[in-house]
Amino acid sequence: MTVEFVNATFPVITVSIIIPLLFAGVLFFLPERHAKPLSIIASVIVFVISTYMLFAYDYSSYAIQFYEKYSWIPYLGVSYEVGVDALSLTMVWLTALCFVVAFVWSTNIQKRIKEYFIAFLVLEAACIGVFVSWDLVWFYIFWEAMLIPMFLIIGIWGYAERIYAATKFFIYTFFGSLFLLIGVVGMYIYQFMERGVLSTSYFDLMNLGLPFKLEVIFFLLLALGFAIKVPMWPFHTWLPAAHVQAPTAGSVILAAVLLKMGTYGFVRFSLPWFPEASKYFVPVMFALGVIAIIYTAMMALAQTHIKRLIAYSSVSHMGFVTIGTFALNMEGMNGAIITMISHGFTSAALFLAAGYIYERVHSYEIKDLGGLARFMPVFATLFMISAMASAGLPGLSGFVGEFLSLLGTFKVSIITAVLAGVSLIVGAGYTLWLYHKAMFKESELSESKIERWEKLRDMNTAELLSFLPLVILMFVIGLYPAWWIRLIETTSAAILSKFIGG
Amino acid sequence: MSVLQEIVAGLGVPNFKVLVPEIIILITAFLVFAIELLTRARFAITVVTAVGLFLAAIPTLTMEQGDITFYGLYIVDSFSLTFKFFLILSTFFVVIVLRPYLEAKNTYYGEYYYLILFSLLGMMMMVSAPNLITFYMGIELASISIYILAGMFKKDYLSKEGAFKYLILGGTGTAVISYGIALVYGRTGSFDFATIANTINSDNLDVGAVAGIVILIIGLALKASSVPFHFWTPDSYQGAPTPITAFMAVAAKISVFAVILRVMVEAFPFAYEVWNTGWALLAAASMIFGNFVALRQENVKRMLAYSSIAHSGYILAAMAAPTGAAFTALIFYSLVYIFMGLGGFIFLSAMERQHGWNNNINDFRGLAKRSPVLALFMLIFMFSMLGIPPTVGFFGKLGVFIALINSDIWWLAVVLVVMSIVSAGYYLRVVIYMYMHEPKSKAKVELSVGEAFTLAFMAVFILILGIYPTVFWDISQILSSLLIAGVGR
Numbered sequence: 001m002t003v004e005f006v007n008a009t010f011p012v013i014t015v016s017i018i019i020p021l022l023f024a025g026v027l028f029f030l031p032e033r034h035a036k037p038l039s040i041i042a043s044v045i046v047f048v049i050s051t052y053m054l055f056a057y058d059y060s061s062y063a064i065q066f067y068e069k070y071s072w073i074p075y076l077g078v079s080y081e082v083g084v085d086a087l088s089l090t091m092v093w094l095t096a097l098c099f100v101v102a103f104v105w106s107t108n109i110q111k112r113i114k115e116y117f118i119a120f121l122v123l124e125a126a127c128i129g130v131f132v133s134w135d136l137v138w139f140y141i142f143w144e145a146m147l148i149p150m151f152l153i154i155g156i157w158g159y160a161e162r163i164y165a166a167t168k169f170f171i172y173t174f175f176g177s178l179f180l181l182i183g184v185v186g187m188y189i190y191q192f193m194e195r196g197v198l199s200t201s202y203f204d205l206m207n208l209g210l211p212f213k214l215e216v217i218f219f220l221l222l223a224l225g226f227a228i229k230v231p232m233w234p235f236h237t238w239l240p241a242a243h244v245q246a247p248t249a250g251s252v253i254l255a256a257v258l259l260k261m262g263t264y265g266f267v268r269f270s271l272p273w274f275p276e277a278s279k280y281f282v283p284v285m286f287a288l289g290v291i292a293i294i295y296t297a298m299m300a301l302a303q304t305h306i307k308r309l310i311a312y313s314s315v316s317h318m319g320f321v322t323i324g325t326f327a328l329n330m331e332g333m334n335g336a337i338i339t340m341i342s343h344g345f346t347s348a349a350l351f352l353a354a355g356y357i358y359e360r361v362h363s364y365e366i367k368d369l370g371g372l373a374r375f376m377p378v379f380a381t382l383f384m385i386s387a388m389a390s391a392g393l394p395g396l397s398g399f400v401g402e403f404l405s406l407l408g409t410f411k412v413s414i415i416t417a418v419l420a421g422v423s424l425i426v427g428a429g430y431t432l433w434l435y436h437k438a439m440f441k442e443s444e445l446s447e448s449k450i451e452r453w454e455k456l457r458d459m460n461t462a463e464l465l466s467f468l469p470l471v472i473l474m475f476v477i478g479l480y481p482a483w484w485i486r487l488i489e490t491t492s493a494a495i496l497s498k499f500i501g502g
Numbered sequence: 503m504s505v506l507q508e509i510v511a512g513l514g515v516p517n518f519k520v521l522v523p524e525i526i527i528l529i530t531a532f533l534v535f536a537i538e539l540l541t542r543a544r545f546a547i548t549v550v551t552a553v554g555l556f557l558a559a560i561p562t563l564t565m566e567q568g569d570i571t572f573y574g575l576y577i578v579d580s581f582s583l584t585f586k587f588f589l590i591l592s593t594f595f596v597v598i599v600l601r602p603y604l605e606a607k608n609t610y611y612g613e614y615y616y617l618i619l620f621s622l623l624g625m626m627m628m629v630s631a632p633n634l635i636t637f638y639m640g641i642e643l644a645s646i647s648i649y650i651l652a653g654m655f656k657k658d659y660l661s662k663e664g665a666f667k668y669l670i671l672g673g674t675g676t677a678v679i680s681y682g683i684a685l686v687y688g689r690t691g692s693f694d695f696a697t698i699a700n701t702i703n704s705d706n707l708d709v710g711a712v713a714g715i716v717i718l719i720i721g722l723a724l725k726a727s728s729v730p731f732h733f734w735t736p737d738s739y740q741g742a743p744t745p746i747t748a749f750m751a752v753a754a755k756i757s758v759f760a761v762i763l764r765v766m767v768e769a770f771p772f773a774y775e776v777w778n779t780g781w782a783l784l785a786a787a788s789m790i791f792g793n794f795v796a797l798r799q800e801n802v803k804r805m806l807a808y809s810s811i812a813h814s815g816y817i818l819a820a821m822a823a824p825t826g827a828a829f830t831a832l833i834f835y836s837l838v839y840i841f842m843g844l845g846g847f848i849f850l851s852a853m854e855r856q857h858g859w860n861n862n863i864n865d866f867r868g869l870a871k872r873s874p875v876l877a878l879f880m881l882i883f884m885f886s887m888l889g890i891p892p893t894v895g896f897f898g899k900l901g902v903f904i905a906l907i908n909s910d911i912w913w914l915a916v917v918l919v920v921m922s923i924v925s926a927g928y929y930l931r932v933v934i935y936m937y938m939h940e941p942k943s944k945a946k947v948e949l950s951v952g953e954a955f956t957l958a959f960m961a962v963f964i965l966i967l968g969i970y971p972t973v974f975w976d977i978s979q980i981l982s983s984l985l986i987a988g989v990g991r
Contacts, residue, residue: 073972075979076904115874137900141891148885151930155938163938171926174890178919181903189908 003203003494004063005083013066013082013132016049016096017125024121032114036107039117043099043124050089050096057089059487062494064134065089073137077188077198081135086491087267087337090484091131091260094344097469098256099124101348102249104466108359109157109247116157120249123149127257131264134202136184143261144177150250150258158245165238165245172228172238180225180265183218187273190214205273212276219277222269229262232322233292236315243311244364248355251307255314255347260340263321267336267495271325275498278328285326286409286416292319294419297426301433306354306364309434310347313390316427317343317398323420324405328499332408333492334485339401341484342389342477346398349386349470353379356463357438360456366437370444376458380439382471389474391431392424397477400484517571520578523558523586524626530554531619538612548601551615555594562587570632574694577632581981585629585760589753592840593622595959596749598952599848603745606855609655618749621647625757632768634683634693637761641679641725644757645672648750652742664734664741671724671734679721685714686769695768703772712776718765719780726758728818729787732811736795739807744854747803748847751810752840759817759836763829766821767985774824782822782914788815789921797927803861805928806846809887812925813839819918820902823909829982831901834974838886838894838967845883845960849876852953857945866932868941876947877936879961884929886964889922894967897975 023042027035057065067083084092102120109116126149129142147170155166187205192198194208210218228235239259243251271278293316300312317339324336356379357372358364373380389396392403402424410417437444459467477484493500530551537547562583569578597618604610624643631637649672653665687693689710690701702711724731739747766777792812799805817839820832853859870877886893899922906915949957967974 072970073975075972075975112871115870141896144891144896148881148890151933152937155934163934166938167927167930167934170930171923174926175923178922181900182907182915182919185900185903185907189904 005067006058006063006065008066008068011068012049012053013084014068016046017129019045020121020125024118027114027118027121035114035117039121040100040103042121043096043103046124046128047096047100050093053084053089054093057084057086057487059086059490062490076137076200078137078200079135080138081201082132083134084132085494086488087264087495088131090337090341090488091264092128094260094341095124095127095131095257098253098344098348101352101466101470102252104462105252105352105355106249107462111157116153119149119152123153123253130261136188136200136202136205140177140181140184146258147173150254153250154242154246157247157250161241162245165241168238169242172235176225176228176235179221183221183225186221187218210274215274215277216280219270219274219281222265226262226265226270229265230259230318230322231262231315232288232318233295233315236292236296239315240308240311244305244307248351248358251351251355252348255351256344259314259318260344263318263325263336263340266322266325267333271328271495272498278326279499282326282328282412286323286413289319289322289326290416290419292316292322294423294426297423297430300430301426304366306357306366306434306438307351309430310350310354313427313430314343314347316423320402320405320420323409323416327405327408327412328496329408329411330492330496330500331404331411333496334488335401335404335406335408337488337492338477338481338484339405342397342401342474345470345473346386346390349382349467350390352467353383353386356459366434369438371440371442372453373439374442375453375456378458378464382467383439384435385471385474387431387435389478391428395478397474400477400481517569520565520569520571521576522561522565523590524623526554526558527619527623527626530558531616531623534612534616534619538616542612544601544610547612547615548597551597551619552594554619555590555597559587559590559594562590575633575636576630578630579984581764581984582630584977584981585757586626588837588840589622589625589629589757592753592756592844593618593749595844595848595956596745599851599950599956600745602855602950602953603743603851607655607743609657609743611654614651614654617647617651621651622753625753628757628761629764631761631764632695634686637765638680638683641761642676644754645676645725648754651746652738652750654746655741655743658741660737660741661743662741664738668734668738675721675724675731678717678724682714682718682721685710685717689714695765698769699771702770704775707773707776711773715770715773715776716780719777722758722762722765723784726755726762726814726818727811728784728814729791729811732788732791735811736804736807739810740801740804744803744847744851748844748851751807751847752843755810755814755843756836756840759832762821763832763985767829778822778824781818782911785815785819785822786914786917788812788818789917793921793924797924799928800863801861802863802866802932803850806850809925809928810843812921813887815921816899816902816918819914820905822911822914823905825905825909826982826986827901827908828905829985830975830978831905833978833981834901835898837974837978838898841960841964841967842883842886842895845879845957845964846887848953848956848960849880849883852949852957853947856947858943863931863935864942866935867939869936871941872944873947876957879957880936881933882961882964884932886968888926888929892965892968894964894971896968897971
């Protein structure tokens with residue numbers, strides 16, 4: 001596969017990485033009251049830039065667009081190399097959107113405001129950097145740099161067990177990343193021995209013609225790093241802890257953006273670099289994916305804590321991405337990418353909903369709720385739509401992605417598709433159960449609860465402004481998926497070119 | 503001919519002018535001695551020392567490379583000049599934070615300054631040694647001065663204990679090294695690195711040569727505080743006045759790494775099967791032991807001492823692969839360790855002057871609230887030691903990784919990775935205590951100008967280097983290729 005590059009006339013990508021950093025730097029020296037508006041402005045600018053890219057992107061043929069490359073450490077063959085294809089672009093756009101949502105929502109934050117927003121701004125820059133880097137060293141830098149602010153966010157602004165959760169999160173992901181690093185360094189050395197050129201560029205590490213044994217080794221090293229981030233079963237145990245303890249906006253970013261980095265890694269690196277090993281590991285990946293889908297859906301059913309329930313459901317949804325990716329055909333790939341986007345919206349919305357409930361009722365325990373819908377109708381409607389989208393109701397975003405993933409899987413392995421499909425019912429089960437118990441179930445309403453809840457306000461402006469766009473987008477994808485599929489189709493084909501001879 | 507001209511002419515020694523940095527350091531040392539003896543003006547002593555170091559640093563940057571003086575006993579090449587510059591630089595930072603610390607601890611002695619300078623002189627001799635004799639003299643001058651420096655808290659039992667341990671074990675190390683030198687001399691009939699390299703090659707490695715190399719490695723490992731020869735390190739690091747600990751952990755260590763590289767590459771280039779296995783084992787042991795013990799420390803100074811053992815392991819791991827890439831990685835990591843090590847220890851030295859600070863991990867509680875900027879600096883030091891980008895510690899480890907994988911030493915690369923993860927346990931703890939606990943006291947942290955400047959300089963430099971490491975890579979690469987070219991491999 002020869003890759004075409006369309007150079008950027010204006011360095012939009014670099015700008016969108018630098019703006020959050022710049023604002024973070026400026027904020028450090030400004031008084032606290034500027035933190036909220038400035039951060040929102042920064043995130044909106046980045047969102048506008050990424051939206052511009054989304055519409056300016058030419059999806060008629062596969063090319064790396066808005067491409068920039070500058071030499072950086074010539075001795076090691078490292079360059080600063082950024083650009084987007086449709087996969088990167090949708091992820092960047094999702095990131096930019098989720099950060100706007102997170103910032104708008106965070107206007108409720110009262111504790112150590114300045115540090116909070118600085119941490120989030122740094123996090124935003126790192127997240128965008130991960131998705132646009134085509135140089136492995138830069139990719140790794142952003143991949144790891146993201147750990148520092150996230151660690152602080154969970155550890156400082158989280159709930160009671162926050163320090164334990166933050167440390168667990170950090171050490172787990174650090175563990176995976178270092179093995180990923182060994183794998184990449186190994187590829188880099190191999191590339192040098194084969195071709196005599198030092199380069200850490202993604203494109204140079206492709207088509208290496210690795211011997212099968214090495215391919216398997218490198219695949220496993222990289223997969224360990226990605227699988228922990230996804231997280232795939234059995235590497236998922238850090239996730240519920242981190243989600244439960246993280247502050248609302250932290251959970252939103254964690255679910256909507258950080259988890260995508262793992263699946264992005266599989267799609268971006270594992271498939272094109274190690275086609276033989278990928279084929280070889282399809283049964284394993286299917287098995288792990290199905291176990292993730294079914295096991296964590298069951299786990300979700302058993303939860304009484306709203307956030308933990310949503311966290312487990314995230315792992316379950318990520319299972320669909322895994323099987324879609326490793327179906328190694330167009331339907332599966334499109335399905336995986338759309339599920340990634342859709343899960344970004346739905347998980348963000350559900351965590352916002354959980355945070356919203358906590359703000360009002362001061363509890364994440366489902367048993368403390370019940371009958372809330374009567375007191376806050378606007379919220380109930382939006383929450384309902386998000387829950388339905390998450391459960392995969394046709395007409396909403398979740399359905400499109402999961403349907404395509406299943407379709408792709410069906411072509412390869414009927415058993416896998418059936419098992420995963422059946423678990424959709426469990427998925428619908430826990431989502432509906434959550435919604436029913438939390439929002440309806442008026443039998444739970446005692447006199448004192450009614451008395452307290454009558455005073456509850458429905459959504460305030462910030463909450464509405466952060467929640468509503470997500471819900472609208474669920475409809476946009478659900479009702480008109482063709483545009484998104486068209487956008488990512490050439491990219492999927494390029495990624496799969498080694499498997500389907502595109 | 504005037505006296506001055508005679509000195510400049512070097513009394514007949516050729517190329518005497520390349521010794522200018524050493525001469526400046528020596529003169530400064532005597533000057534400080536005189537000032538201390540006659541006036542006891544504390545401010546003047548600091549200023550004279552700092553100015554002397556500054557003046558000595560200039561010629562190391564401007565001098566041309568590749569001169570041999572003292573009839574082949576002393577070489578001034580880019581390798582030694584670069585290390586001399588960084589040694590002088592780290593000494594400079596130690597000197598400017600020393601006085602407030604000593605005054606806060608009520609143990610001011612003017613001796614500190616000229617002892618530091620003498621020790622620095624020894625280190626400069628070490629890195630300039632093309633010959634086992636010069637090397638031995640340098641290592642002794644540096645060590646003996648540090649034995650005294652480590653014990654300068656005369657009233658403190660820990661300081662005495664640390665210095666005593668260091669003296670005994672350092673003395674043992676010296677004895678071991680001299681025994682190794684004797685064996686090598688007996689085998690080759692020469693002290694000169696080049697002659698040794700020409701005499702010993704992989705075909706004629708016999709018991710004498712191997713024993714000489716192994717014993718020399720043991721001695722050097724002791725100086726580099728590599729496990730299992732590390733016993734002096736935690737105690738003498740903890741007992742010594744903290745700026746002196748910084749000096750020991752940074753300047754002394756770096757000069758030892760440089761000299762290890764030089765001895766191994768220039769004197770035994772053809773015997774690397776012997777020494778790379780040796781260093782690999784020592785490195786693995788240091789990483790494993792240093793990290794696991796550091797994990798259990800409650801005292802942060804002691805924790806940093808153990809972590810410096812672990813860093814010795816990371817750096818020496820590069821010695822396991824006898825390639826240019828490995829030597830580059832070693833030099834690069836050594837140079838960047840200066841910034842992390844100085845940052846960490848000088849942070850502690852600055853904090854020790856604050857009321858009620860004992861270096862216990864609990865003292866770090868809520869530091870981010872008391873002083874956000876300081877906490878941010880410490881955060882940068884900790885993450886750099888941990889090796890997380892965008893700090894430069896990441897590139898240090900990356901270089902070693904590349905070298906190890908390039909030479910197919912996967913097991914050591916995996917040990918390095920796993921141990922880095924273990925180290926996250928204790929580095930993160932410091933960050934957790936600073937950021938995620940409530941402060942015990944609300945007292946403002948007050949720093950001297952020197953301390954503030956040093957900490958800010960180190961933190962900013964770590965970030966700049968982390969984002970743009972090219973210059974340091976280039977320096978390291980040039981130095982390593984110079985070493986390799988020197989032995990014609």
